[in-house]
Each structure stands twice: as structure tokens, then as C-alpha cells.
Amino acid sequence: xxxxxxxxxxxxxxxxxxxxxxxxxxxxxxxxxxxxxxxxxxxxxxxxxxxxxxxxxxxxxxxxxxxxxxxxxxxxxxxxxxxxxxxxxxxxxxxxxxxxxxxxxxxxxxxxxxxxxxxx
Amino acid sequence: xxxxxxxxxxxxxxxxxxxxxxxxxxxxxxxxxxxxxxxxxxxxxxxxxxxxxxxxxxxxxxxxxxxxxxxxxxxxxxxxxxxxxxxxxxxxxxxxxxxxxxxxxxxx
Numbered sequence: 001x002x003x004x005x006x007x008x009x010x011x012x013x014x015x016x017x018x019x020x021x022x023x024x025x026x027x028x029x030x031x032x033x034x035x036x037x038x039x040x041x042x043x044x045x046x047x048x049x050x051x052x053x054x055x056x057x058x059x060x061x062x063x064x065x066x067x068x069x070x071x072x073x074x075x076x077x078x079x080x081x082x083x084x085x086x087x088x089x090x091x092x093x094x095x096x097x098x099x100x101x102x103x104x105x106x107x108x109x110x111x112x113x114x115x116x117x118x119x120x
Numbered sequence: 121x122x123x124x125x126x127x128x129x130x131x132x133x134x135x136x137x138x139x140x141x142x143x144x145x146x147x148x149x150x151x152x153x154x155x156x157x158x159x160x161x162x163x164x165x166x167x168x169x170x171x172x173x174x175x176x177x178x179x180x181x182x183x184x185x186x187x188x189x190x191x192x193x194x195x196x197x198x199x200x201x202x203x204x205x206x207x208x209x210x211x212x213x214x215x216x217x218x219x220x221x222x223x224x225x226x227x228x
Contacts, residue, residue, distance in 0.1 A: 037217065047155075047163065047206050049217040060215050063121050096162060104151025105210040105217060106168035113162055 002026035004036075004097050006114035012087050013120050020114060022080040022097030029075050031055055035100040036080040037107060038071065040093040048093075052100065053080060089118045122211045124220035131226045138194040140223045142207030145188060150209045152190035154183060157222075158203045166205075167192060194225075202227045 008020035020038070027034060038050040051071040052060045061069045070083045080097060095114050098107035124144045132138040142152060152170050155163040165174050167183035170190065180195045190209075194201055207220040 039219075046222045047157075047219045049208075049219055052217060058215075060217075063214075063216070102210075104153060104169050106151070106153035106165060106208065107155070107163070108165050108168065108174060110162040110164070 002099050002109045004099060004109060004111035006095060006097050006111045008095075008114055008116065010115060011117050011119065014088055014118060016087050018082075018084045018087050018091070018116060020082045020084075020095055020097075020116075022082070022111065024078050024080070024097075024099065027099060029053075029055055029073050029078070029080070033102050035102070035105060036073065037098045037100045037105075038080075038082045039096045039098060039107070040091075041096070041113075042090075042093040045093075050084075050095075051082060052105065087118045092116065092118045122209070122214065122216065122218050124207055124209060124218050126205075126207060126220040126223045128221070129224045129226065131228060132194075132197045134199060134227055135196055138197045138201070138225055138227075140192045140194075140205050140207075140225065142190040142192075142220050143188055144190075144209060144218070147188050147190055147209060148186045150185075150212065152183065152185045153208045154181075154190075154192045155206045155208065156201075156203045157206065163206065197225075197227055199227050201225060 004024045035054045037052045053071045068085045099109040154167040157163040170185035
């Protein structure tokens with residue numbers, strides 16, 4: 001059974017850096033064709049894709065957030081970390097990590113999400 | 121960048137067929153997926169690779185994808201199907217993930 005759980009701060013101040021950790025089980029991020037993705041959803045708004053890291057350490061980022069995001073993986077601890085710099089109140093959202101498989105890289109398992117509020 | 125367009129809302133009577141569309145340039149050349157999100161819950165995958173239902177998803181959910189449009193069809197819609205639905209595609213040119221803006225399905 002695949003599970004993912006997001007963890008990190010619930011409140012960050014404007015201009016600070018957000019670090020979120022996705023801890024997963026039930027699969028290996030060393031397996032060909034597997035990826036872990038990060039998505040977010042501001043209150044009352046649509047899902048937005050942020051980043052994807054593949055089994056071979058290839059990394060892809062949303063073009064609109066490319067300069068602020070970094071995604072890394074640690075296969076020994078089954079964790080994926082997303083950092084987002086220069087946080088703004090508009091980044092207030094629920095952040096989800098997901099297990100993704102190709103072809104098509106659909107998100108077949110989602111974590112419960114982590115709510116992050118950006119406020120001074 | 122690649123964009124996917126969905127109608128903001130769709131209404132359907134119980135027992136009828138609901139159709140939700142997702143439009144994008146040459147979307148039929150890519151794999152489309154669909155997610156159901158009920159209020160306060162994480163999204164759930166209901167269709168992937170255009171037409172495939174994951175285990176546990178009722179047969180009344182089906183998908184198609186051709187030309188510039190992917191379609192999610194819910195036959196015999198039930199009250200429990202009321203939710204937001206999002207389409208998603210993986211742009212193999214840019215290797216990016218794209219979501220549609222979501223469609224609120226109301227069963228009334």
C-alpha cells in the first residue's frame with residue numbers, strides 16, 4: 001500500500017523560505033518510471049502543479065515558479081523535499097505530494113496535504 | 121506554456137449522464153487524467169491514460185480523448201458524485217504537468 005505524508009511549518013512569514021517534506025512508503029523512488037510530485041491548492045481555488053522529481057533524479061518545475069523552487073529526493077529515507085523561497089501571502093495554500101507513474105505521469109496516490117499560511 | 125480549459129460548472133439531475141470537457145491544443149496526442157475532489161478532501165484519481173479506471177472507481181465513470189478535447193462521462197450520476205473535477209495532462213514536449221481549472225459538478 002502506497003502512502004505519502006506531507007510535513008512542514010503551518011505558518012511562515014513573507015520573504016521566508018518554506019521547506020516541506022514528503023515521507024512515503026510502499027514504493028521506491030529508484031524504480032524506473034516512478035516520480036513524486038508536489039501540487040498546491042489555494043483556498044477555494046484550483047489545483048496547481050509545482051514540481052516533479054523522477055526516479056532518475058530528473059527534475060521539472062512549474063515555469064511560473066521555476067526560480068523559487070527546488071526539489072530533492074533521498075531514497076535511503078524515502079523522502080522528497082520541496083523548498084520555495086521568498087514566500088508571499090499569495091502562496092497560502094494546501095500543499096500535496098503525490099505518487100506519479102508514467103506514461104502520462106498521472107497522480108494515483110495523494111497525501112492528505114499540508115496547510116501553509118503566509119502571514120506576518 | 122500549455123493550457124487546459126474546463127467549464128467552471130456542470131449541473132445534472134440524479135440518474136442522468138454528466139459530461140465534463142477539457143480542451144487543449146492537440147490534447148488527443150497526450151495522456152489525459154481526471155481527478156475527483158470532494159469538499160475538504162484530497163483529490164482522487166478516477167481516470168488515467170484517457171480511458172482507464174483505477175481499481176475501486178465505479179464503472180459509471182468513463183473517459184475519452186481525441187483531437188483537442190478529453191471528456192469525462194459519468195453515467196447514472198449519483199448524489200455522491202457531486203464534487204470538483206480536474207483534468208490533467210503531461211506535456212511530453214516540455215515534460216511538465218498541467219491541470220485544468222476545474223469543474224464543479226452539481227447534482228440536483
